[in-house]
Each structure stands twice: as C-alpha cells, then as structure tokens.
Amino acid sequence: MTPQAPTPAYRRLSVEERRSQLLDAALSLFAHRPPEEISLDDVAERAGVSRPLVYRYFPGGKQQLYEAALRSAADELRLCFDEPREGPLLARLSRALDRYLAFVGQHDAGFSALLRGGSVAETSRTSAIVDGVRRAAAEHIMSHLGVADPGPRLRMTVRMWITAVEAASLIWLDEGKQPPAEELRDWLVEQFAATLSVTARRDPQTDALVQALAADA
Amino acid sequence: MTPQAPTPAYRRLSVEERRSQLLDAALSLFAHRPPEEISLDDVAERAGVSRPLVYRYFPGGKQQLYEAALRSAADELRLCFDEPREGPLLARLSRALDRYLAFVGQHDAGFSALLRGGSVAETSRTSAIVDGVRRAAAEHIMSHLGVADPGPRLRMTVRMWITAVEAASLIWLDEGKQPPAEELRDWLVEQFAATLSVTARRDPQTDALVQALAADA
Structure with missing residues (x-):
C-alpha cells in the first residue's frame, strides 16, 4: 500500500516496453529489500499489472526476473x-x-x-x-x-x-x-x-x- | 587414486581427533577443487575411513561438512x-x-x-x-x-x-x-x-x- 506513481497499465505497451516496465518495478523493489523477500506478486502490484502477466514475461519465476533485473x-x-x-x-x-x-x-x-x-x-x-x-x-x-x-x-x-x-x-x-x-x-x-x-x-x-x-x- | 599419506585409520581416535582428521581431509580436497565437486565419498577415501563414519560426524551431509571445514x-x-x-x-x-x-x-x-x-x-x-x-x-x-x-x-x-x-x-x-x-x-x-x-x-x-x-x- 505504498504510494506509487500512477502506472498507465491500461495503455498498450510493446513487449520491450512492458518488459522494461517490469524490470524497473523489480529494481525499485530490490533497492529497498533483499531479493529473497520480493515476490512476483510484489512486482505485479508495483507495476500495476496482473501476476499472470509477470509470469508470461518471466516464466522461470523469481530467479529469472532477478537475473534479468x-x-x-x-x-x-x-x-x-x-x-x-x-x-x-x-x-x-x-x-x-x-x-x-x-x-x-x-x-x-x-x-x-x-x-x-x-x-x-x-x-x-x-x-x-x-x-x-x-x-x-x-x-x-x-x-x-x-x-x-x-x-x-x-x-x-x-x-x-x-x-x-x-x-x-x-x-x-x-x-x-x-x-x-x-x-x-x-x-x-x-x-x-x-x-x-x-x-x-x-x-x-x-x-x-x-x-x-x-x-x- | 591420487597418492596420499598413509592414514592410521585403524588407530582409535577421540571424537575431536576424528573430526579434525575429517576436516583436514575435506580442506585438502577443497584446496584443489570447488566445494560442489567434492562428495562425502571423496572425503571418506581421502581420510581412509568409511562413508558412514563421515556421515556420523556430519549428519547434515556435504553442506554441514563444508561449513565446518x-x-x-x-x-x-x-x-x-x-x-x-x-x-x-x-x-x-x-x-x-x-x-x-x-x-x-x-x-x-x-x-x-x-x-x-x-x-x-x-x-x-x-x-x-x-x-x-x-x-x-x-x-x-x-x-x-x-x-x-x-x-x-x-x-x-x-x-x-x-x-x-x-x-x-x-x-x-x-x-x-x-x-x-x-x-x-x-x-x-x-x-x-x-x-x-x-x-x-x-x-x-x-x-x-x-x-x-x-x-x-
């Protein structure tokens, strides 16, 4: 429930834009908590998108997201x-x-x-x-x-x-x-x-x- | 099959002596190969003792042995x-x-x-x-x-x-x-x-x- 900049999740992003949006969300979370404490749910919430969408981009889950970030x-x-x-x-x-x-x-x-x-x-x-x-x-x-x-x-x-x-x-x-x-x-x-x-x-x-x-x- | 100093495995060692013998064997193996490549079998062979004996001292297995070493x-x-x-x-x-x-x-x-x-x-x-x-x-x-x-x-x-x-x-x-x-x-x-x-x-x-x-x- 931390305040966050409104994310235009409704706008259609290209695959690259979406990926980069998710990585930015992940990096901003990693900046405040150790990677093991960050879930894909947190990233989805931060980016204002659904959890399945995060999984679509990072089917390998948390570890894949972490490495990409x-x-x-x-x-x-x-x-x-x-x-x-x-x-x-x-x-x-x-x-x-x-x-x-x-x-x-x-x-x-x-x-x-x-x-x-x-x-x-x-x-x-x-x-x-x-x-x-x-x-x-x-x-x-x-x-x-x-x-x-x-x-x-x-x-x-x-x-x-x-x-x-x-x-x-x-x-x-x-x-x-x-x-x-x-x-x-x-x-x-x-x-x-x-x-x-x-x-x-x-x-x-x-x-x-x-x-x-x-x-x- | 590397040459090794004869190990007096037949002599009765105290618990502390035995533990320290096993740790020495592990450390000498870790000196030449990364920890993930060393098995408890290798340590047993190096120390000239049985694998069950290594397990008795390190019931947590490889990771416990590595941390003790x-x-x-x-x-x-x-x-x-x-x-x-x-x-x-x-x-x-x-x-x-x-x-x-x-x-x-x-x-x-x-x-x-x-x-x-x-x-x-x-x-x-x-x-x-x-x-x-x-x-x-x-x-x-x-x-x-x-x-x-x-x-x-x-x-x-x-x-x-x-x-x-x-x-x-x-x-x-x-x-x-x-x-x-x-x-x-x-x-x-x-x-x-x-x-x-x-x-x-x-x-x-x-x-x-x-x-x-x-x-x-």
Missing part, C-alpha cells in the same frame, strides 16, 4: 563508465565515479545484496554478470590510461582499486551515505593515484603512467 | 593475524601478511571458491563466517594501531585495504602465485601506508597515525 542494472552500470577521451585523466575518473555513486545510491539495498554474496538469489550466473561489470570497469580504465597491454602489476593494481571502490560503496551505504558522495569520490580518485604511485616503484609501465598523470593534471 | 579454516586464518604488540608497526603487518599469504597459497582453490561467491555451497551462514574473519582482521589492525575508537574515515580505509588484499590474493592465485609472496607482501604493506596517507589529508585521527608510523619506522 541484474542484467539490466549491469548494463546501466556499464553506461556509467562511458566517458569521452578528453581532458585530464583524473577528472574523467572523477566524472565516472559521480555516475557510479549515483547508481549505487539509487539501487541501495539491491546493490548491497548483490555484492555481499550469500543471497539465495546468487548463482554462478549472477556472479558472472557482476564479474563482467568489474572486467568492463578495468578495461575502461586501461583504455583511458592508453594501455593496450597491461602487465600483471598494473592489472593487479587496477583490479585492487576497483574492489576497494566496491567495498567503499557498501560501507558508504551502511553508513547512511556518509561521507557525502563528492568527498567519497575525491578520496577514491586520490586513492587511485596513490595506489598507482606505490606500484610505480616496482613497475616501469606503471611508473610511465604516473609520470604522464602528473604532467596531465 | 570453513569454520576451521576461518579459525586458522584468525591465528595468522596474531602478532605480538612489539617492534615497528609495518614490520608486524608484514609478518601477519606472510602467514596470511602462506594460508592462501595452501588453501588455494578452496580460498578462491569461498571469496569469489556464487558457489552452490555459499549461504548466508558461510558469508557470515567470512565476514567474521574480515572483522577480526580490521580489529587486529586497529588494536595494533592503538586506536580504540576509530572514526568512519579510518574504518573505511582499513576495510578497503582488507578487501583489496583479498582481491590481490585471488589474482595472485590466478596468476600462479606471481609475483613471489615476499614481493606481494611488501607491496601490500606499502599500499597500506599509502592508503592511510591519502586519508590523513582529510582526517586528523588518521593523520596522527601516519605521523606515528613515520616516527616508528
């Missing part, structure tokens, strides 16, 4: 990483992080449930979707850094930072989104620069990047 | 963090990391399966065990740093570093344990110092610690 969220998350290849590198990272943190803030509990693991909805397929996003993030970073063939030390550094960003996001949600997103973003960018500098001491490829970043700032 | 590994991992409160702080961290990396190297696939998520054996209980180890690691660090009441920025920094260490461990296993453990350890210690320094710019509590660390080195 996750895939849709993963696609949205990848879009956050899109950033024109112009201007200082750390400023680009900063803008991508702004979009990422807005995404995290918006999906809240759903984002936590997903990354924390141990959810009943978690399977090797859902883990693969999440890993795909992590890989996409690493590829974006390498591409902005202009590195076509990253060595193991640089790869490890970037993947460690990405994991650390995830951890920070979860803690940030736990702490009621404190510190403010802008401060968290700046701090994450500074951590990125610092972690590269540490690796630069042992790795000529990373060292060259750090010099370039310093010249670029 | 995980709990036993978690206890072992906590012991890695034990370090006398003397000498330079970063040297203590370095010794704890040596033990941690030895543990990771020894448990290999089991460690990966556990932390990667999406395993069929993963439940909210197993996630809670893993989270307990992370919390213990953070508490050890705070206690060595002499901080009784860490503020949110320092807490986030330490938890981010712990997550980054996990990520690095998984990549390290994927890369056939390259770079060598000693290099990885030194690099992780340097990352710890660098990440604290970044936070110190925004947080007086962390700044005081960084000053103390510099004086202590």
Whole structure:
C-alpha cells in the first residue's frame, strides 16, 4: 500500500516496453529489500499489472526476473563508465565515479545484496554478470590510461582499486551515505593515484603512467 | 587414486581427533577443487575411513561438512593475524601478511571458491563466517594501531585495504602465485601506508597515525 506513481497499465505497451516496465518495478523493489523477500506478486502490484502477466514475461519465476533485473542494472552500470577521451585523466575518473555513486545510491539495498554474496538469489550466473561489470570497469580504465597491454602489476593494481571502490560503496551505504558522495569520490580518485604511485616503484609501465598523470593534471 | 599419506585409520581416535582428521581431509580436497565437486565419498577415501563414519560426524551431509571445514579454516586464518604488540608497526603487518599469504597459497582453490561467491555451497551462514574473519582482521589492525575508537574515515580505509588484499590474493592465485609472496607482501604493506596517507589529508585521527608510523619506522 505504498504510494506509487500512477502506472498507465491500461495503455498498450510493446513487449520491450512492458518488459522494461517490469524490470524497473523489480529494481525499485530490490533497492529497498533483499531479493529473497520480493515476490512476483510484489512486482505485479508495483507495476500495476496482473501476476499472470509477470509470469508470461518471466516464466522461470523469481530467479529469472532477478537475473534479468541484474542484467539490466549491469548494463546501466556499464553506461556509467562511458566517458569521452578528453581532458585530464583524473577528472574523467572523477566524472565516472559521480555516475557510479549515483547508481549505487539509487539501487541501495539491491546493490548491497548483490555484492555481499550469500543471497539465495546468487548463482554462478549472477556472479558472472557482476564479474563482467568489474572486467568492463578495468578495461575502461586501461583504455583511458592508453594501455593496450597491461602487465600483471598494473592489472593487479587496477583490479585492487576497483574492489576497494566496491567495498567503499557498501560501507558508504551502511553508513547512511556518509561521507557525502563528492568527498567519497575525491578520496577514491586520490586513492587511485596513490595506489598507482606505490606500484610505480616496482613497475616501469606503471611508473610511465604516473609520470604522464602528473604532467596531465 | 591420487597418492596420499598413509592414514592410521585403524588407530582409535577421540571424537575431536576424528573430526579434525575429517576436516583436514575435506580442506585438502577443497584446496584443489570447488566445494560442489567434492562428495562425502571423496572425503571418506581421502581420510581412509568409511562413508558412514563421515556421515556420523556430519549428519547434515556435504553442506554441514563444508561449513565446518570453513569454520576451521576461518579459525586458522584468525591465528595468522596474531602478532605480538612489539617492534615497528609495518614490520608486524608484514609478518601477519606472510602467514596470511602462506594460508592462501595452501588453501588455494578452496580460498578462491569461498571469496569469489556464487558457489552452490555459499549461504548466508558461510558469508557470515567470512565476514567474521574480515572483522577480526580490521580489529587486529586497529588494536595494533592503538586506536580504540576509530572514526568512519579510518574504518573505511582499513576495510578497503582488507578487501583489496583479498582481491590481490585471488589474482595472485590466478596468476600462479606471481609475483613471489615476499614481493606481494611488501607491496601490500606499502599500499597500506599509502592508503592511510591519502586519508590523513582529510582526517586528523588518521593523520596522527601516519605521523606515528613515520616516527616508528
């Protein structure tokens, strides 16, 4: 009985529009409660449609809906990483992080449930979707850094930072989104620069990047 | 039919000895294959005992055995963090990391399966065990740093570093344990110092610690 925007369920939607309407309804529910607590009834109610209609789109039931919603969220998350290849590198990272943190803030509990693991909805397929996003993030970073063939030390550094960003996001949600997103973003960018500098001491490829970043700032 | 150390199955073991023998057998199997591929038969064969005996100790079957093995590994991992409160702080961290990396190297696939998520054996209980180890690691660090009441920025920094260490461990296993453990350890210690320094710019509590660390080195 939560208030909701009037949904034009009577309007004829195309298959794609309907699917996307149901996924949006599911994602908005996942944002406030863990996936195991959301039923198809809840999704139908939220979208203002009948339960059979939800089943028609997701005959595999809850798990199929969850995976489709996750895939849709993963696609949205990848879009956050899109950033024109112009201007200082750390400023680009900063803008991508702004979009990422807005995404995290918006999906809240759903984002936590997903990354924390141990959810009943978690399977090797859902883990693969999440890993795909992590890989996409690493590829974006390498591409902005202009590195076509990253060595193991640089790869490890970037993947460690990405994991650390995830951890920070979860803690940030736990702490009621404190510190403010802008401060968290700046701090994450500074951590990125610092972690590269540490690796630069042992790795000529990373060292060259750090010099370039310093010249670029 | 893998070669194995002769197991004195004929000797009468106490309940605790037997349980621990079965857990050791399970852990050595989990080190090479993901938990979903290990049957109670495998554990019985490895330990040189009958399948009914394994069931007597773990009537809940595979999942119960897996959780008990995980709990036993978690206890072992906590012991890695034990370090006398003397000498330079970063040297203590370095010794704890040596033990941690030895543990990771020894448990290999089991460690990966556990932390990667999406395993069929993963439940909210197993996630809670893993989270307990992370919390213990953070508490050890705070206690060595002499901080009784860490503020949110320092807490986030330490938890981010712990997550980054996990990520690095998984990549390290994927890369056939390259770079060598000693290099990885030194690099992780340097990352710890660098990440604290970044936070110190925004947080007086962390700044005081960084000053103390510099004086202590």
